[in-house]
Amino acid sequence: MEFNKAVSDLAVGDQVEGYYVLGNILLKTSSAGKPFLSCTVSDATGSMDAKLWNYSGPAGPGDSGKAALIRGEVTSYNGNLQFIIQRLRFAGPQDDYDPAALVPAAPIDPEAAMAELEKYAKSMEDGDYRRLCITILDRHREAFTRLPAAKSMHHAFLYGLLMHTLNMLRAAEGLASLYGEVIHRDLLLAGTLLHDLGKLWEYNLSPLGLVTEYSTPGDLLGHIYMGAREAENVGRELGIPEEKRTLIAHMILSHHGDPEYGAAVVPQFAEAELLSLIDRIDSRMEIYAEALPQTQPGRFTLRVPALDKRVFRID
């Protein structure tokens, strides 16, 4: 009996006990008329189908996303691994497990990353943009640190928003220097730091912090509007001049580049244009980083939904 063995290491015949996340919980009836529970068992390293035979509750779909202490055995079904659960108990406050081990997380040190983010904010010479960024970070530090940047597609893991924003700031710093003739560095950095601010209100989260679905305001208003509104409201509160608030709000509203991709307005000055392209670069590079491990060198992946095409892994 191994304890907390990583899902990616499980093999047929393993006897396992440990804390895992149960997902997609469904109560079903077998062809023989017996009730059973069907779900997935996952941790930060992967996911596997699972069954708990002769089970009719109390666990149900509403418990999806929760951590549980389970015991069981790994078998094979139709060529795929399947976890046969023998005992199941959802974790409570008294349980001593590492949440970070149970859900996928960005490959970064979140404290160091947040510190670097704040260093970018403090480096702005323009006091208005600096105060705006620092104030917003101060108010939303924890959520900004932990939030995934998406429900699926890319960066859909803990610290995803932080990783995405930080990578974009690094790219922005370099490109601001290269195109110094047309780019106001502090404006570009402030717009970059705040561009996905509205995601703080866009999602409903699972107990362990992953996105389960869009929140009602997320669906009805979208993060683009909510981010611009929040940046403007905080800016007004801080006495930031209207023109600067308008510039920041424009960058947030236009950062998807094209109305077809959700932009409320098209980018109309150089910093907004560049922000929308940096966002596209970081999204695309992360999509490749997540897709390429799924195929062999010299081969194409299956169709990648976030790109709507197959992509090639160079030998």
Place this chain on the structure above:
Amino acid sequence: MEFNKAVSDLAVGDQVEGYYVLGNILLKTSSAGKPFLSCTVSDATGSMDAKLWNYSGPAGPGDSGKAALIRGEVTSYNGNLQFIIQRLRFAGPQDDYDPAALVPAAPIDPEAAMAELEKYAKSMEDGDYRRLCITILDRHREAFTRLPAAKSMHHAFLYGLLMHTLNMLRAAEGLASLYGEVIHRDLLLAGTLLHDLGKLWEYNLSPLGLVTEYSTPGDLLGHIYMGAREAENVGRELGIPEEKRTLIAHMILSHHGDPEYGAAVVPQFAEAELLSLIDRIDSRMEIYAEALPQTQPGRFTLRVPALDKRVFRID
């Protein structure tokens, strides 16, 4: 010498004095090397090209849109009427003229229309939507009454926003009753009343109240975002529940129906869907009302830019 003769009544040979609006002012040089002023002379009934010979200032392009007392004679040039200005003085506070006679205005009584608008607001049984609408009307009464609804295209005249909003409320009232099974009347009416609220900040106006161009926030943020933001901010101030604020903001954000036409999000509930269609109906009907007088019964107009097609006037 006739005084304040309507532009639409002017004919070759008329000797005229009166208050008119000068537009498109340019300072030019004739082929003989003489300086002259080229402009348009207009009032609420129409517009005519004009020249002031041997003139090099001080009037210039920045005076376009101002009222002036002018004297001159109507001549013909290349088959079109042309006003030869002999004397020109811009109107000041001491001048006694009727601004309403100088710019086109909606064919409505603005006070009666505003009263009807408020009656719709007060008729709402839902106290939240009612307070929101009444508060916003109270704060912006004058601007909401006078503003054109566009720079060109349709409703580009004084009281245009009021006329457009009121007509839509009348249509909304009738359709809410017809589709009572899926439409919450007060929500539809509140969304209709507020849908173009953001236009209050979208334009720069001429001295006499017409739209000369978009304001910087109008260009960079758009009336859709600014209207939703204002409605939400006032709603929060009034203690309106978040869900209702979200519904109103969604209706404003989605009232253009399709991202291709400027919607920040697509309509996602029945009242938002219906609002976007009522807006289309009122816009289209007004475009026809403005276009059809330009052709004869049984004939097609020239291409109407706002529709991107020629339209037929029934015999």
Place this chain on the structure above:
Amino acid sequence: MEFNKAVSDLAVGDQVEGYYVLGNILLKTSSAGKPFLSCTVSDATGSMDAKLWNYSGPAGPGDSGKAALIRGEVTSYNGNLQFIIQRLRFAGPQDDYDPAALVPAAPIDPEAAMAELEKYAKSMEDGDYRRLCITILDRHREAFTRLPAAKSMHHAFLYGLLMHTLNMLRAAEGLASLYGEVIHRDLLLAGTLLHDLGKLWEYNLSPLGLVTEYSTPGDLLGHIYMGAREAENVGRELGIPEEKRTLIAHMILSHHGDPEYGAAVVPQFAEAELLSLIDRIDSRMEIYAEALPQTQPGRFTLRVPALDKRVFRID
């Protein structure tokens, strides 16, 4: 044993006998090699999967859509209800059952609705449009009353065409009065009454009157062309002036608004433009009315195919 119990009221363990419609009839073989019949059992209130074990005919796919007297028991399979048929006999002329109870129907009184439709027709002051509408209604009264307005999407039930046309006439009456300056009421009402006339030839119907598939002319010519052709032919026969026939035909040809949605030409006068928007309003409102009951207040539906989006049911 209950008789003719509504499908929406059936529960596990019910013993039932009654008249129901059988749909999607397939003859299959079980994994044990036994023949059985798989189908749906439905009435106006809903539908349920059903099985008739050890059955190899004579019923087959060609009997789908027919009423039958069946006896059996309601069971549960994989969490869903399943009707186990024990006896089955298709209904013949001698059977005494209410067809209206077996297929979904518009929530209207068809006779009163047809009377209201005719009142609109008779209210036209223009004798040409009046005669055209009344003549066509007279010739096709029964089909016009009973026909669904679609195979799926919306109004796909008995009296659907009548309900859709009548609702649009009511909206047209109100909007014609609001936009009296540009709208000729009788023309708008005549075009509205006749706009879906071609649907009379567009479908093949099940024995109980629902649309099973498009007819060959429905597929190859479409209801838009067939409706315009019929209106013109009847108009010529009645001596209606060519220009009026052309206006009516244009309204039918253009009522989908855009070639992308099937319009043969784009609307080119105000009544045609308004008709296409009223059609869109009534279609959309009915889609919401059919979709919202499928979710809870405060929640989104699944993707609605007819709208290609999820929609929100307000709390």
Place this chain on the structure above:
Amino acid sequence: MEFNKAVSDLAVGDQVEGYYVLGNILLKTSSAGKPFLSCTVSDATGSMDAKLWNYSGPAGPGDSGKAALIRGEVTSYNGNLQFIIQRLRFAGPQDDYDPAALVPAAPIDPEAAMAELEKYAKSMEDGDYRRLCITILDRHREAFTRLPAAKSMHHAFLYGLLMHTLNMLRAAEGLASLYGEVIHRDLLLAGTLLHDLGKLWEYNLSPLGLVTEYSTPGDLLGHIYMGAREAENVGRELGIPEEKRTLIAHMILSHHGDPEYGAAVVPQFAEAELLSLIDRIDSRMEIYAEALPQTQPGRFTLRVPALDKRVFRID
């Protein structure tokens, strides 16, 4: 003084008298205040700008497209030839001139071409399609012979419809033989012969037979609908079976291939698909034939409006 000299042969200094067509007639005032008539002078070989000084009527825009007996001199203005008219009289019944010399015509013998068209019609083994084609040709022989196939773009000359239809029949004959496995020759030929039938009612014509503008039914209904309607009505009158009438009507309705290009429905059987491609081939080849003479071998033309691109003339 030369008589009826071809416009394409005129040179500076020529003294000319003869019958020409006047087009784009406008009455203007010179900068010196003198009235004059501005127009074009054209015959089948080309067109030239013209002026008639000190003229204020009675000729006016409504006379555009008429033949006139004119006398004058060819001069040069700004590098282009200009015809200075000295005398002008519109031609009446007593005038003896050759209309065919005055307007561009297809480079075919119209009688021989019509005979070949009828030979194709008579060659059909299917008596229904044969009767339908022959009857329609008999009823509209003269219009079908003389009509241009367009207002501009391509085939916009006398006999244009005939030339276009005949070329397509020749191509159809060859391709029907090549794809005999899927193509019913008689159906393809009948659809081809009748595909532009509706053009007989689509245009208003100048006195000499060119298209001046769309007719009201041409604009509001389009030739596609009118052609299908006529073919169906004649077919019904002749007792042609409904299925065959439907096939022919479908081919006419779908021959533009795509709703974006005006098709009322998309082609749904092989003959309709092939017809739409033969139509595209003949249109494109004629556009090239008309465009290439406007440039030198080895050079590109200016943008060709009918193709929305520049095209290359091979050396």
Place this chain on the structure above:
Amino acid sequence: MEFNKAVSDLAVGDQVEGYYVLGNILLKTSSAGKPFLSCTVSDATGSMDAKLWNYSGPAGPGDSGKAALIRGEVTSYNGNLQFIIQRLRFAGPQDDYDPAALVPAAPIDPEAAMAELEKYAKSMEDGDYRRLCITILDRHREAFTRLPAAKSMHHAFLYGLLMHTLNMLRAAEGLASLYGEVIHRDLLLAGTLLHDLGKLWEYNLSPLGLVTEYSTPGDLLGHIYMGAREAENVGRELGIPEEKRTLIAHMILSHHGDPEYGAAVVPQFAEAELLSLIDRIDSRMEIYAEALPQTQPGRFTLRVPALDKRVFRID
């Protein structure tokens, strides 16, 4: 026991031995935990699902597309035929079977077709185009003869490229004669003969010559680029003038007509334009030829993927 019985002739109960192609090979586990092989058994006449019970290798997915000698019995499963394999051995060099009987092939005599292709090449009066075509045919004769023209969609069988190219040459010959005024016959024929040349490098082939998937250069570069490059390189080697090489390369690069369909540039001279339309005709006619046998006269097919629509089989 019948030997090599055609798949399309197999019926329940047949005892069969013979050479067939195995496709979609998968190793699975039954619900009873027993390993088995699932695959298809096919020859040139059709395909059927098959099972080999209690089999765990050595055959596997990598053997898909190979010929094998199999013995077994035809049964029925869920209404479809199923081949139960009893013995299985992949064919080796010593096996005496007819590969042409095992995979679908174009209904042409490949030698006669290739001879006709060469006759077209030799018939060119322009020595440059003639040499280019003959040289390329000489170098790639075998591949050009055997290659399918696609992985699926149309012409996805042996000799498909040859059949497609030859049919297009026949159509090109006829149309070049009809449009001799704008079409240079030899250029049209050379471009037609070479238009799909790049397909020689676009696919990976199964042991029996069908396309299994795109090659890496096929995916990354596409046949359009590779064909133009090859034609240019051979042309340079042969000393063909640059302008002619450019014309041929342009025809290859543009033969899909529109960038949306893969064209690298749009057709810019008449021969390229006509080639793209002939390609469309031959593709469409073949799609109909392959689709229509799947339905009854007077009925529509299911949606045809290559056309994205259902099509009608005329009675």
Place this chain on the structure above:
Amino acid sequence: MEFNKAVSDLAVGDQVEGYYVLGNILLKTSSAGKPFLSCTVSDATGSMDAKLWNYSGPAGPGDSGKAALIRGEVTSYNGNLQFIIQRLRFAGPQDDYDPAALVPAAPIDPEAAMAELEKYAKSMEDGDYRRLCITILDRHREAFTRLPAAKSMHHAFLYGLLMHTLNMLRAAEGLASLYGEVIHRDLLLAGTLLHDLGKLWEYNLSPLGLVTEYSTPGDLLGHIYMGAREAENVGRELGIPEEKRTLIAHMILSHHGDPEYGAAVVPQFAEAELLSLIDRIDSRMEIYAEALPQTQPGRFTLRVPALDKRVFRID
């Protein structure tokens, strides 16, 4: 009399002699019937309309783009400056003038820039990509240094291709380091360095090196195809493995990102994807750099054709 005074410094009344470029040369006739030459006079700093009265040749349109020694005076016409040429002689080999002063040039030191480009090439650790880049630079050093990167839009000046390529290499270096997990630096740099290689054959140049129009291969084949072909041919000659040649060719073929923007294929691996975004960034930033000086801070430009929108210059 000033000599070689910069066009941007010229003012009314200046008497000037010097070397300038004449553009848009046209021979016209005045309203008084006198011949004159109309053209532009330009140098690297700007352009001005010019007239040479009473001139009928020998200079003509074919001399546009040539340097000339001219003498004359600056006057004002209709509010704009106009150069009245008094003497004109085209420059020949004996003339001593600085071509670089006569045409706009990138604000870079071309030798230093080319040296930096080569440093990037030499820095590649992969010998294949390094040899390929260095060989191509060696063969085309002068053209690669001097060529503009466009006819208009952006970088349409001397050294434009070099400046564009170098800026992209700098951005690529930074981003390759940021996204090292998915980006092979040498491949990205090689693709970047070679992406616009085909422009060497895409243009016809004026005597002083600006693009006057597309070459025939430029129009018929495009730089994307020509660049990939050249890179592949040189690569084959150097013995570079086929897979690497394919990767480089793919990056060139796909660098416009989308077929709608001219890409022959869509980017299918990470380096190609990133290259297309770096290209977009550098193009956009340069368009802003060229457009913003045309307006005041705090104002919008006129519509920028290369962006199809107006853009805002931040205060």
